[in-house]
Amino acid sequence: MPAVGFVYPDGLKVSFEEIREGNVDIEKMGMTLPTLIEMSKERDPNRKPSTTELLVGTCEAYLKRTREYYINPQERAFSLAGTMHHARLEQHSDDRHLLEEQLEGFDITGIVDLYDKENKSLIDYKNTGSYKCSQLLGMTYNRIPDPSGAKYKSSGKWGKKGSPKMIKQWYRDEGLADFGDWGWQLNWYRYLLERKGYEVDKMYIQVTLRDGGLAVSRDRGLDRHIYLINVPKYDDEVIEFKFLQARDELVKALETDNLPQKCSDEQTWNGRKCESFCEVRHLCPYNNGSING
Numbered sequence: 001m002p003a004v005g006f007v008y009p010d011g012l013k014v015s016f017e018e019i020r021e022g023n024v025d026i027e028k029m030g031m032t033l034p035t036l037i038e039m040s041k042e043r044d045p046n047r048k049p050s051t052t053e054l055l056v057g058t059c060e061a062y063l064k065r066t067r068e069y070y071i072n073p074q075e076r077a078f079s080l081a082g083t084m085h086h087a088r089l090e091q092h093s094d095d096r097h098l099l100e101e102q103l104e105g106f107d108i109t110g111i112v113d114l115y116d117k118e119n120k121s122l123i124d125y126k127n128t129g130s131y132k133c134s135q136l137l138g139m140t141y142n143r144i145p146d147p148s149g150a151k152y153k154s155s156g157k158w159g160k161k162g163s164p165k166m167i168k169q170w171y172r173d174e175g176l177a178d179f180g181d182w183g184w185q186l187n188w189y190r191y192l193l194e195r196k197g198y199e200v201d202k203m204y205i206q207v208t209l210r211d212g213g214l215a216v217s218r219d220r221g222l223d224r225h226i227y228l229i230n231v232p233k234y235d236d237e238v239i240e241f242k243f244l245q246a247r248d249e250l251v252k253a254l255e256t257d258n259l260p261q262k263c264s265d266e267q268t269w270n271g272r273k274c275e276s277f278c279e280v281r282h283l284c285p286y287n288n289g290s291i292n293g
Contacts, residue, residue: 002042002064003279006073013070016040031073038083039076051110051188054246055181057263062253063280071279078210082127085208086113089125105192106240108247112189121202122193123228124186130217133207136229138177139221141168170221179205179231187234188243203231262286 005015006029014024019036026033043050045065053061063069086100093099098115114123145164155161179186182205190200205228211217212225253260263286268274274287285291 002045003071004068005070006036006040007070016042029073035080036073039073039080048104048107048109049247049250051108051185051243052181054108054243054250055184057267058246058249058253058260059263059284059286060267060278060280061250062260063283065254066257067280067283069280069283075277075279078127081210082125085127086125089114103189103192103196105195106244106247108188108243110185110189110192112193115193115198115200117198119202120199121204122186122190122200123204123206124182124189125206125208126182127208127210129210130212130214130220130222133209133222133227134220135178135180136182136205136207137222137227138173138175139170140173140176141170141221143167144169168219168221183231183234184239184242186231187239190233191236191239203233205229205231259285 003016005013006019007013008025008028009030010028014029018024019033019040022033024033024036026036029036031039049061090099096116096118098112098117101112101115103110103112112122113125115121116123143158143166146167148165150165151162152159152165153161158166186203186205190203193200207227207229209217209222209225209227212222249260252258263274265271268278274281274284278284278287281287
C-alpha cells in the first residue's frame with residue numbers, strides 16, 4: 001500500500017480520503033487544502049516498476065508498496081515545488097519537443113521531461129540545494145591570499161597572526177563531478193528513447209537552486225540560480241544490467257512477500273536517509289532495530 005495520510009505536528013493522523021473531503025484542520029496542519037490535496041496524490045501500488053523507484057533501495061520500494069503509512073506533509077514540500085515547476089514548463093510544448101513523454105521498456109516505466117528533436121538533446125529538470133548542485137558540477141577550490149591584502153588578526157586553523165588572509169577560489173573539475181542517481185536516470189531514458197528510434201547526442205540536467213543567491217550557495221562557489229549541466233553517456237550494457245537487476249529484485253520481493261536486503265550505504269547516503277528522509281524509515285525492520293542487516 002502507498003502512503004494513506006498525513007500526520008499533524010502533534011502526532012494525530014488524518015487520512016488522504018478525509019483530506020479530499022475537506023475534513024482537515026488547515027491551521028493546525030499549516031497548509032491550505034489545495035496544497036494538501038495535491039501532495040496526497042499517490043501512484044497505483046500495483047503498477048509496473050518505475051525508473052526512479054528502481055534507483056532507491058529495493059527494501060524502501062518494497063515497503064512503500066506493501067505497507068500503509070502516514071507521513072509528515074512537510075517532507076513533500078520540495079516535491080510539490082518540482083511538480084509545479086514541471087507543470088509550468090509543460091505549457092510551452094510544440095512540435096520541436098517531446099514534453100513529459102511516457103516511456104516503457106523491459107516492464108519499466110519512466111517520464112522524459114524534455115527531448116529536443118532538432119538538437120537531439122535530452123533534458124531533465126531538477127530542483128535541489130546548492131550542495132547537490134556543487135557535486136554535479138564538480139566544484140572544488142584552492143586557497144589563495146585575499147586580493148585586498150588583509151591579514152589574520154589572530155592565529156587559527158587557516159593561518160598565523162599577521163599572515164595573509166586566505167580565501168577560497170572556486171572552480172569546476174569535471175573529474176570530480178558526481179551525478180549519482182540522476183546520471184543513471186537520464187541515461188536510462190536515453191537508452192529507452194534510442195530503442196524507440198530517437199537519436200540522443202547530448203544529455204543535460206537543468207538545476208534550479210532552492211537556495212540560489214544565499215550565502216550558503218555562494219560559499220559553495222555557485223553564483224547562479226539555474227545551471228544547465230552536461231551529463232556523460234554511460235555504457236548501454238551496464239545501464240541495462242543495473243535496471244533489470246533492480247527490477248527483478250523488486251518484482252521477486254513483491255511476488256514472494258519477502259523483505260529484501262537492507263538498502264546499501266550509497267542508497268541511504270551512509271545512513272542519513274534512514275534518519276530523516278525516507279518516508280518509510282519508521283517501518284523498516286533494519287532501521288528500527290527489529291532485525292539486523
